[in-house]
Amino acid sequence: MEDPSRILIATDGSKSAEHAAALGIKFAQQYDAKVYAVYVINVTASDAILIDEAWAAEECEACEKTGHKVTSCVVEKATFAGLGAEPIILKGSQADEILKFADKHDVGMIIVGSLGKSGIERLALGSVSENDVRHAKVSVLVAR
Amino acid sequence: MNNSIFRNIMVATDGSELVRKAVDTAIEIAKLSEAKLYAVYVIALGSYYNSITHSRDSEWIKAIKEQFITEGKEATAYVENAGRDANVEVESVILEGSPADEIIDFAEKNEIDLIVIGTKEKNGMEATAYVENAGRIANVAVKSVIHEGNPADEIIDFAEKNEIDLIVMGTQGKTVIQSFLIGSVAENVVRHSKVPVLVVRG
Numbered sequence: 001m002e003d004p005s006r007i008l009i010a011t012d013g014s015k016s017a018e019h020a021a022a023l024g025i026k027f028a029q030q031y032d033a034k035v036y037a038v039y040v041i042n043v044t045a046s047d048a049i050l051i052d053e054a055w056a057a058e059e060c061e062a063c064e065k066t067g068h069k070v071t072s073c074v075v076e077k078a079t080f081a082g083l084g085a086e087p088i089i090l091k092g093s094q095a096d097e098i099l100k101f102a103d104k105h106d107v108g109m110i111i112v113g114s115l116g117k118s119g120i121e122r123l124a125l126g127s128v129s130e131n132d133v134r135h136a137k138v139s140v141l142v143a144r
Numbered sequence: 145m146n147n148s149i150f151r152n153i154m155v156a157t158d159g160s161e162l163v164r165k166a167v168d169t170a171i172e173i174a175k176l177s178e179a180k181l182y183a184v185y186v187i188a189l190g191s192y193y194n195s196i197t198h199s200r201d202s203e204w205i206k207a208i209k210e211q212f213i214t215e216g217k218e219a220t221a222y223v224e225n226a227g228r229d230a231n232v233e234v235e236s237v238i239l240e241g242s243p244a245d246e247i248i249d250f251a252e253k254n255e256i257d258l259i260v261i262g263t264k265e266k267n268g269m270e271a272t273a274y275v276e277n278a279g280r281i282a283n284v285a286v287k288s289v290i291h292e293g294n295p296a297d298e299i300i301d302f303a304e305k306n307e308i309d310l311i312v313m314g315t316q317g318k319t320v321i322q323s324f325l326i327g328s329v330a331e332n333v334v335r336h337s338k339v340p341v342l343v344v345r346g
Contacts, residue, residue, distance in 0.1 A: 026149040138345065139344045142341045142343070
C-alpha cells in the first residue's frame with residue numbers, strides 16, 4: 001500500500017459509520033491525508049418504490065439533507081483534527097458510487113463501517129462493504 | 145503519532161510473496177502508531193486430514209506438518225526482520241487450525257485493535273502442492289501450472305495450447321472463482337471479526 005494521500009470515509013449516519021469515521025480520521029492524521037466524507041443517496045432503491053414524482057422529489061430532498069448533515073459531521077471532526085476535508089454527496093448504488101469516486105479521485109484507502117444503516121444482522125458485513133472489499137483497487141479498512 | 149490509535153496490530157501471513165504488501169503496510173502502521181505487531185501464521189491441516197483419511201498414512205501428514213512449521217517460522221521471521229529494520233516490536237505466533245477462526249480468536253484474546261490481511265492468498269500454490277504430493281505417492285508425474293485471469297478461459301486456453309486430452313475438475317467452482325477476487329481467509333476474517341480489518345490489495 002502506498003501512503004494514502006486521500007482517504008475516503010463512507011458514512012450513512014449510522015453508529016458503525018461513526019466508528020468508521022473516527023478510525024478514518026485517525027488514519028488520515030497518521031498520513032496527513034485529505035478526507036472525503038462520502039454519503040451515497042441510494043436512488044436505485046427508491047426508484048422502484050416511489051411512483052409519485054412529487055413525493056420522490058421530496059424524498060430526495062430529505063435524503064440530501066441527511067447527506068449534508070452526516071457528511072458535514074465527519075468534515076467537522078476532520079477539520080478539528082487539522083485535516084483538509086470535503087463533503088461529497090453521490091447518487092446511485094452505494095458500492096458502485098464509492099468505488100467510482102475512489103478511482104476518479106486517486107483515493108488510497110476506503111474506510112467503511114461493517115454494517116449499513118439497514119444492516120442485516122445475519123451478515124456480519126453489510127452488502128456495501130462487501131462489494132467494496134471485493135472490487136476496490138485500493139485498500140479497504142472495515143471498521144467495527 | 146502520540147495519540148496511539150493502535151497498540152496491538154496483527155498481520156496474517158501465509159509465507160507467500162502475496163502478503164508482502166500487507167506486511168509492509170502493517171509495519172508502517174505499527175511504526176506510525178508505536179504499536180506492537182504480531183506476525184501470525186496458521187498451520188491449516190484441515191483439508192489434508194479430510195481428504196486423505198483412508199488412503200494415506202500418518203507419516204505423510206507428519207511430513208506436511210513439519211513443512212508447514214518450517215514455512216511458518218520463515219514467514220514470521222520475515223516479518224520480524226522487517227520489523228527490526230523499522231524499529232517495530234514484532235512477536236511471532238504460529239497457530240494451528242482453520243486460519244480465519246484462529247486469526248479472529250487470537251485477535252479477540254490478545255486485545256488486537258487492527259488486523260491487517262492481504263487480499264490474495266496462496267490458494268493456487270497450496271492447491272497445486274497438494275496434487276504434487278498426491279502424485280508423488282501414487283507415482284504419477286505432476287506438473288504444476290498457475291495462471292492468473294478468468295479461471296474458465298485460462299483452463300480452456302491452456303488445454304488447447306498444450307494438447308490436453310482430459311480436464312478433470314471439481315464441481316465447486318464458485319470458491320475458486322471467488323478466491324481470485326479476495327482470498328477465502330480474508331473474506332471470512334472480514335465477515336466475522338469483531339476487530340477492525342484492513343484489507344490490503346496485493
